[in-house]
Amino acid sequence: MTTPVDLRLLDFADAIGVAIEYGRMPADRDGIYDHDARRIRLRRGMSARHHRSVLAHELGHAAFGDCHTRFGPVHAKQERRAEEWAALRLIDLDDYRHLEAVHAGHPGAIAVDLDVMRSTVIAFQGLLERLGDSVYMRPRMGAGMWERREGVS
Known part of the structure; x- marks a missing residue:
């Protein structure tokens, strides 16, 4: 089943001119990006959630x-940067906050x-910084330098 998130990922690939192909991969790889060819190659047969995460x-x-x-x-x-990029596109902070409590x-x-x-x-969790009663999304040095700040109990 293709979700709205999956469609956004496919639209992004199309917008930046990156082709997506499926085929056999080395045993230790689920996906690979070839910058010169502007192509992503993915392992066939991954589960939907695995496919979504690898594609992102x-x-x-x-x-x-x-x-x-x-x-x-x-x-x-x-690798860290690509995983963080994926996490920011696949995980909504409000959904995460609810499920973290659950x-x-x-x-x-x-x-x-x-x-x-x-x-x-785990990559998404690494992007969060908790200070007192607040969670900061992607904090940087300096006062007021974050993407989003949320109060927590």
Whole structure:
């Protein structure tokens, strides 16, 4: 079943001129973005939530124009950034807040209810900073430097 989120991801791929193909992948890969070819290749047969999370992650690479590298620190930064990009597009803060309370913050249970992978929820959790009675989305240095601030009890 294609959801509105899935359609937004496909529309984004189309808007930036990235083709999506399906086929066999190396055993350790579910998806890969080839910047030179402007193509995302995905493993056939993934569950809907796995497909959604992998596609969003690979679109994160496309959004940043990531090129494959074997240099560890750069590769790690690209992977973290792509996972965070995906999390911000797949998880609504209000939905997350509700499910965090329901599941006592357990990322696996939250992921099932959000229909995304656990790694996506963990990336989203990493984007939140709790200070006192507030949660800050994507905090940066300096007063008033955040995307969103929410009060929590």
